[in-house]
Amino acid sequence: MTGLVSAHSVVDPSPLTKRIAAIVVIAYALITLVPLLWIVMTGFKSPSDAIAYPPKLVAEPTLEGYCNLFTTRSRQAPEYMAKLPPASGLCDRISRDRNMVIAGPSNYIPRYVNSLVIAFGSTALSVVLGTLAAYAFSRFKVPLKDDLMFFILSTRMMPPIAVAIPIYLMYRELGLSDTKLGMILLYTSVNISLAVWLLKGFMDEIPREYEDAAMVDGYTRLQAFFKVVLPQATTGIVATAIFCLIFAWNEYAFAVLLTSGTAQTAPPFIPIIIGEGGQDWPAVAAGTTLFLIPIVVFTVLLRKHLLRGITFGAVRK
Amino acid sequence: MAETRLVNVSKSFGAKAAVRDLSLTIRDGELVVLLGPTGAGKTTTLRLVAGLETPDSGSVAIGGVDQINATPAARDVTFVFQQYSLYPHLSVYDNLAFPLRSPVRKTPEPEIKRIVGDVAAMLRIEDKLGNRATQLSGGQMQRVAIGRALVRRPAIALLDEPLSSLDAKLRSELRIELKRIQQDLGATMLYVTHDQIEAMTLANRIGVIDQGRLVQVGTPREVYEDPANTYVATRLGSPGINLLPRGLFPDLALPADVATIGARTEHMTVRRAGGGADARVKWIEHLGDQNHLHIMFNDQKIVSLVEPDTELKVGDSVAIEFTRPLLFDRAGQRVR
Ligand SMILES: Nc1ncnc2c1ncn2[C@@H]1O[C@H](COP(=O)(O)OP(=O)(O)O)[C@@H](O)[C@H]1O
Ligand SMILES: [Mg+2]
Numbered sequence: 215m216t217g218l219v220s221a222h223s224v225v226d227p228s229p230l231t232k233r234i235a236a237i238v239v240i241a242y243a244l245i246t247l248v249p250l251l252w253i254v255m256t257g258f259k260s261p262s263d264a265i266a267y268p269p270k271l272v273a274e275p276t277l278e279g280y281c282n283l284f285t286t287r288s289r290q291a292p293e294y295m296a297k298l299p300p301a302s303g304l305c306d307r308i309s310r311d312r313n314m315v316i317a318g319p320s321n322y323i324p325r326y327v328n329s330l331v332i333a334f335g336s337t338a339l340s341v342v343l344g345t346l347a348a349y350a351f352s353r354f355k356v357p358l359k360d361d362l363m364f365f366i367l368s369t370r371m372m373p374p375i376a377v378a379i380p381i382y383l384m385y386r387e388l389g390l391s392d393t394k395l396g397m398i399l400l401y402t403s404v405n406i407s408l409a410v411w412l413l414k415g416f417m418d419e420i421p422r423e424y425e426d427a428a429m430v431d432g433y434t435r436l437q438a439f440f441k442v443v444l445p446q447a448t449t450g451i452v453a454t455a456i457f458c459l460i461f462a463w464n465e466y467a468f469a470v471l472l473t474s475g476t477a478q479t480a481p482p483f484i485p486i487i488i489g490e491g492g493q494d495w496p497a498v499a500a501g502t503t504l505f506l507i508p509i510v511v512f513t514v515l516l517r518k519h520l521l522r523g524i525t526f527g528a529v530r531k
Numbered sequence: 532m533a534e535t536r537l538v539n540v541s542k543s544f545g546a547k548a549a550v551r552d553l554s555l556t557i558r559d560g561e562l563v564v565l566l567g568p569t570g571a572g573k574t575t576t577l578r579l580v581a582g583l584e585t586p587d588s589g590s591v592a593i594g595g596v597d598q599i600n601a602t603p604a605a606r607d608v609t610f611v612f613q614q615y616s617l618y619p620h621l622s623v624y625d626n627l628a629f630p631l632r633s634p635v636r637k638t639p640e641p642e643i644k645r646i647v648g649d650v651a652a653m654l655r656i657e658d659k660l661g662n663r664a665t666q667l668s669g670g671q672m673q674r675v676a677i678g679r680a681l682v683r684r685p686a687i688a689l690l691d692e693p694l695s696s697l698d699a700k701l702r703s704e705l706r707i708e709l710k711r712i713q714q715d716l717g718a719t720m721l722y723v724t725h726d727q728i729e730a731m732t733l734a735n736r737i738g739v740i741d742q743g744r745l746v747q748v749g750t751p752r753e754v755y756e757d758p759a760n761t762y763v764a765t766r767l768g769s770p771g772i773n774l775l776p777r778g779l780f781p782d783l784a785l786p787a788d789v790a791t792i793g794a795r796t797e798h799m800t801v802r803r804a805g806g807g808a809d810a811r812v813k814w815i816e817h818l819g820d821q822n823h824l825h826i827m828f829n830d831q832k833i834v835s836l837v838e839p840d841t842e843l844k845v846g847d848s849v850a851i852e853f854t855r856p857l858l859f860d861r862a863g864q865r866v867r
Binding site for chain 1: 578581582583602603604606608609610612614615618619620629630633634635636
């Protein structure tokens with residue numbers, strides 16, 4: 215594979231060009247990473263350091279933001295506080311310093327789990343359905359193929375939120391409001407058009423001769439699909455999965471509208487933290503930091519595929 | 532191994548007739564080459580035998596058993612595709628094992644190991660078994676593909692221009708190796724090419740195909756020496772046969788319906804003649820292994836082979852004498 219890839223490379227850039235390119239990339243990376251870094255740092259500041267003016271670049275790190283993210287606390291009279299047994303654990307001590315006691319766990323973890331289930335669930339569903347549909351569109355004589363493909367694309371021609379109200383009413387009728395299943399179906403229906411179109415491009419690139427060969431070699435078409443087509447479509451499938459996951463993970467508007475309790479995802483939950491007991495920016499920052507992790511991990515694990523995937527088969531041949 | 536028989540097979544794609552009324556029998560252990568230009572219907576013929584296409588009419592039988600309703604997997608055939616001969620995502624070993632592991636064969640792994648080892652030894656690629664298929668060179672890839680098609684001992688191996696993507700030197704090496712393997716195994720093969728040298732050197736019999744129709748079938752010698760029409764005559768021989776209008780040679784005593792004289796080098800004697808002759812040496816082309824003599828005769832170009840030490844020079848007047856040339860009528864059919 216490497217031999218073939220290098221065969222496509224144009225003349226090697228000169229060292230100077232390379233250096234300039236490196237400087238540009240590093241500068242761009244710094245600019246885009248600064249807000250992220252600020253969020254991560256804010257998560258470890260105390261509430262007063264977080265809103266200090268002029269802003270504090272260096273502050274004494276504390277886990278208060280994370281404690282507040284994971285717990286709910288209540289303010290108590292000093293007499294009550296005095297009667298309590300000694301504080302057990304870090305978060306307990308931090309909240310006693312602020313004249314509060316921990317009342318129980320916050321909803322962050324359940325909301326985070328909802329996000330994981332809904333985002334990965336809808337991504338898996340989009341990719342499975344998208345792969346099968348793309349294969350059929352790529353290989354078979356589907357009646358009205360072009361019209362169907364256009365119809366699928368047309369579902370993305372307006373922002374999905376434009377149909378928020380009909381969907382809200384429909385979901386209420388169907389009992390899908392505030393359910394994980396409802397959110398999985400909704401995100402799948404938004405992502406499926408992207409998945410079909412992206413994957414059809416990748417499927418078209420895989421020569422049919424490989425399936426023909428597998429069928430002559432003693433396999434059925436379905437077996438040939440699994441043994442020969444899927445392995446060669448991995449790049450496309452991974453790239454598509456990342457796009458779908460990013461959308462479903464970050465989606466905010468529908469989540470606010472359609473979930474409030476058991477199925478609420480993290481994006482609508484995180485801003486709510488601000489309102490609880492003053493402006494708790496470190497807790498918000500902590501929630502945001504943790505929220506970034508799955509996408510980063512998923513993308514880093516699959517980056518090799520992604521890089522080749524987003525060139526849309528330009529290199530692969 | 533068994534006989535494969537196509538009877539009156541036709542296949543169209545929409546209005547385009549790819550194969551027309553084609554009948555051909557490939558005997559057990561025989562290597563038949565289908566020779567024809569691009570678009571002649573060669574690939575379609577192979578796909579019909581493999582069951583990847585269903586004929587509009589006619590029948591395909593392997594070993595005396597009609598195959599019309601058999602899936603490709605159920606037919607005992609192998610196929611080497613023109614371009615995509617190995618699975619790029621598998622190692623060389625897994626490529627060779629792939630057909631053996633199929634649900635219709637389910638060969639036990641130790642058995643697979645033994646068979647793959649044998650093929651690798653035959654192809655001298657033992658050290659390449661662990662490589663990804665895409666890490667092989669073009670020549671190695673085609674060797675593996677051909678070996679893969681033959682080890683399974685199919686009733687018939689179908690090869691679609693397996694050497695066409697290789698350079699000339701590799702092609703001639705692999706041609707010889709292919710013939711050796713085919714003879715060692717006694718394999719039955721239907722081999723498709725547009726290269727006349729491949730056809731002449733490999734084939735037990737050649738079938739010449741033109742626009743989906745099988746024009747002539749015979750041993751390489753028969754097809755070369757005794758072509759049925761001008762189309763077949765022009766497919767074989769280098770330099771190509773000279774097709775000359777009869778009117779150019781009014782003095783020759785020929786049957787009345789002859790319209791064209793077909794002359795290869797061996798049908799002509801070229802002598803230096805007096806200044807009055809109309810034919811002149813235009814050019815002598817040195818190709819290394821061959822020397823082509825280009826003659827102009829009344830605006831008609833005639834090409835023949837000459838000895839490297841010929842006394843003829845550019846500008847010489849020459850006389851041409853024919854010895855038993857091939858004769859064709861107005862429609863291009865042979866006049867015997
Ligand atoms: N799947 C197909 N759909 C439409 N036309 C086809 C198809 N396969 C082959 N043909 C046509 O049939 C003719 C014969 O093709 P083919 O068998 O591939 O020729 P060859 O292998 O001799 O070059 C060509 O004109 C080709 O365009
Ligand atoms: Mg072909």
